[in-house]
Amino acid sequence: MRSAWTAASIVALAAVVPGVASAHLMVSGMGPLYDGIDHFGLTPQDLLPVAALGLLAGLRGPPTARLLLGVLPAGWLIGGAVALAGAVPAAPVLAWATAGLFMLVGGLLAADLRAPRAAFGLVAAALGLLRGVADLAGAAPGTGAALSLLGMAASVFVVFALAASVTLPLTRLWTIVAARVAGSWLAAAGLLLAGWILRYGARVAS
Amino acid sequence: MRRLTLVLVMLWGLLAACATAAHELRPAYLEISQTGADAYQVTWKQPTMGDVAIHLTPHLSNGWLERAPSDQYASAGYLVRLWTIQAREAAPLDGRTVEIEGLADTITDVLVRVRPRGGAPIDTILRPESPRFRIDLGHRPPTALPAFLLLGVRHILTGPDHLLFVLGLLLIVRERWTLLKTVSAFTLAHSLTLAAATLGRIQLSAPLLNTLIALSILFIAPEAIRARRGGQSLTTRHPWVVAFVFGLLHGLGFANGLSTLGLDRGAIVAALLLFNLGVEIGQLAFIALVLALRRSFRLMAIAWPLPLQLSPGYAIGVLGAMWTLQYGALLVGAA
Amino acid sequence: MNTTGRDASVSRRRGFAVGAGVTAVATPLVAGAHIVKGEAIGFVTGFLHPLSGLDHVVAMLAVGLWGAQLGRPAIWLLPVTFPLVMAFGGFLGLIGASLPGSEIAIALSGLCLGAAVLAALRPPLPVAAAMVGLFGLFHGYAHGAELPPGQNALLYSLGFVLATGLLHATGITLGLVHRWPWGRVVVRTAGGTIAAAGGWFLWEALASR
Numbered sequence: 001m002r003s004a005w006t007a008a009s010i011v012a013l014a015a016v017v018p019g020v021a022s023a024h025l026m027v028s029g030m031g032p033l034y035d036g037i038d039h040f041g042l043t044p045q046d047l048l049p050v051a052a053l054g055l056l057a058g059l060r061g062p063p064t065a066r067l068l069l070g071v072l073p074a075g076w077l078i079g080g081a082v083a084l085a086g087a088v089p090a091a092p093v094l095a096w097a098t099a100g101l102f103m104l105v106g107g108l109l110a111a112d113l114r115a116p117r118a119a120f121g122l123v124a125a126a127l128g129l130l131r132g133v134a135d136l137a138g139a140a141p142g143t144g145a146a147l148s149l150l151g152m153a154a155s156v157f158v159v160f161a162l163a164a165s166v167t168l169p170l171t172r173l174w175t176i177v178a179a180r181v182a183g184s185w186l187a188a189a190g191l192l193l194a195g196w197i198l199r200y201g202a203r204v205a206s
Numbered sequence: 207m208r209r210l211t212l213v214l215v216m217l218w219g220l221l222a223a224c225a226t227a228a229h230e231l232r233p234a235y236l237e238i239s240q241t242g243a244d245a246y247q248v249t250w251k252q253p254t255m256g257d258v259a260i261h262l263t264p265h266l267s268n269g270w271l272e273r274a275p276s277d278q279y280a281s282a283g284y285l286v287r288l289w290t291i292q293a294r295e296a297a298p299l300d301g302r303t304v305e306i307e308g309l310a311d312t313i314t315d316v317l318v319r320v321r322p323r324g325g326a327p328i329d330t331i332l333r334p335e336s337p338r339f340r341i342d343l344g345h346r347p348p349t350a351l352p353a354f355l356l357l358g359v360r361h362i363l364t365g366p367d368h369l370l371f372v373l374g375l376l377l378i379v380r381e382r383w384t385l386l387k388t389v390s391a392f393t394l395a396h397s398l399t400l401a402a403a404t405l406g407r408i409q410l411s412a413p414l415l416n417t418l419i420a421l422s423i424l425f426i427a428p429e430a431i432r433a434r435r436g437g438q439s440l441t442t443r444h445p446w447v448v449a450f451v452f453g454l455l456h457g458l459g460f461a462n463g464l465s466t467l468g469l470d471r472g473a474i475v476a477a478l479l480l481f482n483l484g485v486e487i488g489q490l491a492f493i494a495l496v497l498a499l500r501r502s503f504r505l506m507a508i509a510w511p512l513p514l515q516l517s518p519g520y521a522i523g524v525l526g527a528m529w530t531l532q533y534g535a536l537l538v539g540a541a
Numbered sequence: 542m543n544t545t546g547r548d549a550s551v552s553r554r555r556g557f558a559v560g561a562g563v564t565a566v567a568t569p570l571v572a573g574a575h576i577v578k579g580e581a582i583g584f585v586t587g588f589l590h591p592l593s594g595l596d597h598v599v600a601m602l603a604v605g606l607w608g609a610q611l612g613r614p615a616i617w618l619l620p621v622t623f624p625l626v627m628a629f630g631g632f633l634g635l636i637g638a639s640l641p642g643s644e645i646a647i648a649l650s651g652l653c654l655g656a657a658v659l660a661a662l663r664p665p666l667p668v669a670a671a672m673v674g675l676f677g678l679f680h681g682y683a684h685g686a687e688l689p690p691g692q693n694a695l696l697y698s699l700g701f702v703l704a705t706g707l708l709h710a711t712g713i714t715l716g717l718v719h720r721w722p723w724g725r726v727v728v729r730t731a732g733g734t735i736a737a738a739g740g741w742f743l744w745e746a747l748a749s750r
């Protein structure tokens with residue numbers, strides 16, 4: 001009886017949901033969903049802080065990792081929605097946000113800092129919101145943009161989870177060292193970026 | 207185990223690199239597809255950076271692209287324009303020139319793909335030094351052999367139907383050894399029919415094949431849900447049987463994908479092997495990704511509530527049903 | 542897997558070496574692959590910059606070697622703090638702050654760090670850190686002041702940091718042979734070579750004044 005209802009509800013849903021998935025994917029080679037995944041993978045300003053935050057969350061343990069796993073993609077979705085609604089900050093703000101996020105997340109990771117879980121949640125929220133806005137800045141609202149945002153949020157989720165799984169089982173020193181070194185690299189890059197913005201202005205890809 | 211994850215993550219990164227390398231890393235994209243006897247669809251996709259779009263305008267010497275596009279939308283990083291054309295002459299593309307205005311001032315590449323109906327597509331890359339290209343439907347250079355490996359990887363990773371079926375299998379099978387047997391059965395089956403179809407031993411009409419593949423996805427979804435609920439069925443007891451049977455079907459689907467690439471008759475076996483290898487690599491990467499994700503959920507000690515646990519199964523089911531209806535309608539319409 | 546006793550310690554170190562080596566090789570490949578084609582130039586230029594001066598390269602290697610010699614905690618503390626100190630120096634160079642004598646300091650760094658490795662000096666950790674930090678600052682400053690405009694800042698910074706970090710990692714990985722008696726000799730010899738090179742750079746720097 002239950003399986004019949006399951007089958008019926010599936011078919012009913014299918015009749016209602018528009019066929020966005022199949023149409024665009026094959027026609028344009030990569031549908032908006034894949035575009036979102038692509039974009040995330042090819043944008044270091046997105047990928048690196050998310051991976052670093054994942055490593056950090058793993059160092060802090062499962063409760064923090066669980067919290068951030070939810071907060072980060074959620075922040076991204078909200079940030080993206082804000083951008084689609086038209087509220088996009090100016091380019092210098094976004095450039096400084098990138099440098100700042102690099103330094104913050106990288107620095108926290110390098111220091112292997114212990115702090116209340118809520119603090120990390122705030123960092124994750126800030127990262128998600130700022131990068132979500134930056135990614136969708138200039139995109140016209142519509143199904144395409146929404147799907148690409150979904151693809152991005154999904155990629156964020158996956159990359160974060162995988163990064164956390166590297167440091168969660170804390171048994172070997174070298175993993176922690178490698179993670180902290182990666183954090184210091186990220187923070188160092190952020191510091192250089194900040195110097196650059198001060199010198200040459202914020203005409204930086206954000 | 208953690209080192210394994212690290213290796214897997216790096217493998218994924220390398221694969222993403224390969225996949226995107228095959229995709230030419232954010233080039234613009236122009237596809238001219240023949241969708242019916244006189245019907246064509248032109249898709250233009252160009253990268254944007256925030257609110258800045260590089261000034262690029264595609265032109266076709268038959269004037270199709272001078273009209274306003276039928277549809278236009280922006281997704282993150284891309285601006286997409288679609289034209290639906292009803293051709294008024296017999297061979298509207300042959301001998302025509304594609305030109306990308308503004309390309310010479312950029313450092314972007316443009317992938318151009320012309321897909322005539324029932325023939326191999328013509329792929330070319332337009333660069334700033336050569337922003338023009340003449341469509342010659344008579345002469346089609348074969349795809350370079352090494353490219354087939356990457357094409358195989360790309361084919362499976364951008365084929366949601368295949369990936370969803372594999373995901374369905376992964377949702378049903380939990381135990382490592384059974385998973386190995388199941389995936390191997392799927393791989394063996396699809397390799398067999400891929401080879402058979404490519405070498406001309408089997409033929410199956412595309413609309414029928416697509417409908418059957420969609421049905422396979424629709425089939426696997428309730429099984430995944432059932433397995434999650436702890437129920438039993440033939441599928442959960444002997445998943446490798448189901449994997450093998452449907453693998454035969456999916457292999458024919460891969461063969462369709464391979465045939466559209468334009469095979470040089472001489473190197474067909476080598477191309478087939480490389481393509482198949484690419485498909486396996488892509489499949490392994492996807493499975494590795496799902497397993498790594500599962501492991502990370504375990505490490506984070508996440509207790510997903512039951513509705514969330516069942517949602518992938520439901521999602522697969524919805525998409526499977528949707529595709530079955532769509533392709534089924536096409537099949538009935540074509541009959 | 543055996544995780545106790547001397548065998549475990551060796552396998553742990555081997556694990557570290559393998560991990561560091563693989564990371565050192567794979568990271569630029571993976572990183573470079575993620576760059577949008579047209580902008581790869583910025584990343585590659587940034588990556589090559591720390592490698593462009595031999596005086597920089599030998600000093601970076603020396604820091605890695607010395608870290609390996611000093612053992613824990615320096616072996617991990619230095620790689621974590623060094624990129625930051627160097628980036629700070631770069632920051633100073635970029636914003637136009639004045640830090641005179643950087644050429645001399647850089648040449649001196651090769652000489653001093655090489656000598657430290659040669660003599661297998663083991664000063665207290667704060668002293669070693671201060672020395673390395675000071676030299677790192679000057680190295681970073683020199684790079685920062687030299688940065689060309691018109692590059693993609695983000696990618697350049699990433700390439701730059703990556704190259705520096707990898708040089709470091711290479712130095713440490715090489716230094717790991719320190720475990721074995723013959724390795725200690727190799728490391729000290731390398732230090733001596735670096736010191737000699739540093740001396741030569743210093744001579745050059747002084748002579749050109």
